Amino acid sequence: MEAKNILEEVLVEIERQETSMSRRNALKFLAASPVAASVLASATTTTQAHAASSDAKGKIVIVGGGLAGVATAAKLTRRLSNPDITIIEPNPKSVSYQPGQTLIAAGVWEKSDIEYETEKFIPKGATWIKESVVSFDPKNNSLKTSGGQTITYDYLVVATGLMLDFTAIKGLDGVITSSGENTVVKQKIGKNGVYSIYFADGAVDTYQGIQELIKQAKAHTGPEKLQALFSDPATPIKCGGAPKKIMYITHDLLSKEGVRDKVDLIFLPSGDKMFGVPEYNDAIFEQFKERNFKWEFKTNLIAIDTEKKIATFEKKWLEKGEYDEDLKEYTMNTMSKNVEKKYDFIHITPPQKAPDVVGKSPLGSSKGWVPVVQETLQHVTYKNIFALGDVAAVPMGKTGGSARKQYNVVAENLIAVMEKKTELLDKYDGYTVCPLITSIGTVMLAEFNWSAKPTPSFPLDPTKERWIWWLLKVYLLKPMTIYGMLSGRA
Numbered sequence: 001m002e003a004k005n006i007l008e009e010v011l012v013e014i015e016r017q018e019t020s021m022s023r024r025n026a027l028k029f030l031a032a033s034p035v036a037a038s039v040l041a042s043a044t045t046t047t048q049a050h051a052a053s054s055d056a057k058g059k060i061v062i063v064g065g066g067l068a069g070v071a072t073a074a075k076l077t078r079r080l081s082n083p084d085i086t087i088i089e090p091n092p093k094s095v096s097y098q099p100g101q102t103l104i105a106a107g108v109w110e111k112s113d114i115e116y117e118t119e120k121f122i123p124k125g126a127t128w129i130k131e132s133v134v135s136f137d138p139k140n141n142s143l144k145t146s147g148g149q150t151i152t153y154d155y156l157v158v159a160t161g162l163m164l165d166f167t168a169i170k171g172l173d174g175v176i177t178s179s180g181e182n183t184v185v186k187q188k189i190g191k192n193g194v195y196s197i198y199f200a201d202g203a204v205d206t207y208q209g210i211q212e213l214i215k216q217a218k219a220h221t222g223p224e225k226l227q228a229l230f231s232d233p234a235t236p237i238k239c240g241g242a243p244k245k246i247m248y249i250t251h252d253l254l255s256k257e258g259v260r261d262k263v264d265l266i267f268l269p270s271g272d273k274m275f276g277v278p279e280y281n282d283a284i285f286e287q288f289k290e291r292n293f294k295w296e297f298k299t300n301l302i303a304i305d306t307e308k309k310i311a312t313f314e315k316k317w318l319e320k321g322e323y324d325e326d327l328k329e330y331t332m333n334t335m336s337k338n339v340e341k342k343y344d345f346i347h348i349t350p351p352q353k354a355p356d357v358v359g360k361s362p363l364g365s366s367k368g369w370v371p372v373v374q375e376t377l378q379h380v381t382y383k384n385i386f387a388l389g390d391v392a393a394v395p396m397g398k399t400g401g402s403a404r405k406q407y408n409v410v411a412e413n414l415i416a417v418m419e420k421k422t423e424l425l426d427k428y429d430g431y432t433v434c435p436l437i438t439s440i441g442t443v444m445l446a447e448f449n450w451s452a453k454p455t456p457s458f459p460l461d462p463t464k465e466r467w468i469w470w471l472l473k474v475y476l477l478k479p480m481t482i483y484g485m486l487s488g489r490a
Contacts, residue, residue, distance in 0.1 A: 053081040056418035061143070061151060063133050064159035065089025067485065068389030068403040070121050072157055074488030075411040077123040085126040086153075088133055088145065091180060094118050098178055098238065099400060099435065100478060102245045104203035105210070106253070106440050108474065111200050115179070121486045133160075136361040138382045155414055158363060158370050158387040160355050162238060162398070164198050168351040170303035170312075188306050189348065196348045197246050198238075206246065206347065210253050213345045217259035225264045228345040229311060231301040232269035235351040236369075238390050238398040240276075241434040241446065243269070243349045244284065250345075251291050252439045263344075265293050268313060270300035276396065279454050280436075280446045283463035287438055301348065302338070311346055315339045354391050369393035374450075376424040377410050384417060386410045394430070395450060401433035404485055411488075431455065435473040443469035 060076060062069045065087045077083050093115050100114035122128045131145040142152045166172040166185050174185035178199045189196050190205030193212075197203040217226055228250060232243040247265055254260040267288070274288070274295075275281040288295065296315070303312040314336055321331035353359060359368030363385065370387035371380045374394045379385035388406040390398045397406070405428055412426040430450030435443045442465040447455050456462040484490025 054079055054415050055081050056415055058154035058418050059084045060155045061086045061153035062157040063088050064161060065118050066094050066161055068407055069159035071407040071485045071488055072410055073126055074123045075407060078488050079411060079415055087126055088129045089118060090130055090132040092118055094179060101197045101200060101203035102242060102437055105197045105206040105246055106249045107207050111204050133357055136363050138362050156385045158391055159389045160358055160391050162352050162390040163355050164350045165353050166350045169301055171305055192306050193309055193345050194306050198350055210250055214257045214259060216344060217262040220262050225262055226344040227342060228263050228265050229343045230267050230347045232349050233351040234270035234300045236398060237349060237352050241436045245437040246347050248438050267293060267295040268299040269297060272297045277448045277452050279463055309343055311341050311343055313339050358391060365393055375427045376413050377406060377428055378413060386414055396430060396432050399432045405431045435469060438465045441470050442467055443473050445469040
């Protein structure tokens with residue numbers, strides 16, 4: 001889709017919002033905003049570096065028809081003169097813009113705003129197999145599907161995404177995707193004070209859960225405050241800022257109803273910092289202090305009793321041990337204990353893992369994720385295989401912003417392999433972006449790469465909360481994602 005078409009989609013999205021700016025004011029914003037200019041320009045510039053089509057041939061199979069997989073297929077279709085592409089994806093619907101799940105929980109969007117029909121974005125000429133993969137045989141360049149098919153390939157792209165492993169928390173059940181079947185999970189999640197925005201239906205329930213918390217707070221007269229807990233697990237997770245985003249949203253909604261003072265908001269991460277980039281870490285600390293949030297580091301949710309409303313956390317800390325005469329220092333011993341916390345509301349960020357069919361296959365690693373050369377995204381063992389998105393074993397790469405950079409790298413490097421080139425020139429630098437919602441109306445746009453330094457795209461202090469980033473998140477990023485990235489242009 002060209003920039004003018006994306007612009008129209010942006011304007012439609014703006015007008016759809018009940019309390020949004022007018023089309024005239026939106027046009028003024030879009031005309032003046034360096035953010036909008038950059039976003040719209042990308043629709044026509046990202047493919048210019050590789051304008052010429054390639055005559056390379058070979059059968060390409062892409063496992064995963066979500067954002068990363070379809071974007072890669074679309075880019076390859078544009079770049080190859082005679083593409084032979086098969087996409088294996090069982091779900092008829094996909095979640096195009098998973099950061100939008102926080103906006104659902106905020107009451108800004110509905111579930112339908114982040115879903116799309118898979119078939120509408122399958123590139124013309126590509127074959128879509130509506131099944132799942134049950135096994136991989138990379139030595140023989142083949143795989144098997146749930147329908148009993150054996151599919152062979154010359155080149156393979158793995159873009160399956162990850163799984164939300166609620167079973168890793170004692171008292172909960174279900175291992176699901178963000179948009180797939182979730183009946184088992186919803187037996188415990190989405191009721192009785194227990195919520196999670198990490199799947200679309202869960203985000204809908206979370207908004208209702210916050211409304212229930214508000215009602216409780218309005219009726220609460222006791223001396224002790226209600227307890228709202230927010231967990232952050234000891235595994236890599238998609239959208240690492242989401243556990244904090246939902247906390248900010250809850251704070252804002254409680255504040256707007258005049259009952260924030262009746263609720264303790266407590267962040268309970270398994271790690272020892274707020275954010276991996278020091279500048280953003282420090283900014284979040286200040287935001288937490290301003291909002292009177294509480295937090296406890298190295299505190300990992302391991303069990304929950306949803307009837308008694310008690311969550312059990314493993315708390316870890318270091319204690320000084322014996323003095324080492326050779327090293328002239330004390331040894332430090334890791335200690336731990338289980339701590340029970342009562343709650344009135346708890347948001348659970350589930351532990352996350354690669355799908356077993358990938359992680360436990362020859363394609364996977366000891367930790368499950370697909371091991372790739374992090375700059376080229378080529379498999380470390382099988383040179384005709386690439387991986388991207390949440391399933392790829394790269395640092396800090398489990399966001400839509402990362403996938404937007406990765407799919408171009410995968411497409412160009414795959415074509416280089418098809419053309420028998422000895423060097424893969426396209427490099428992924430670890431870029432990712434986290435539009436961290438700090439209120440319903442402000443966002444801190446955290447951009448960074450493997451340097452662990454802010455890499456802002458715009459000449460503004462990236463540690464500041466700004467309304468313009470809210471407009472970017474709510475109005476610009478979704479159209480760009482759906483109509484730019486899924487078409488292989490942005």
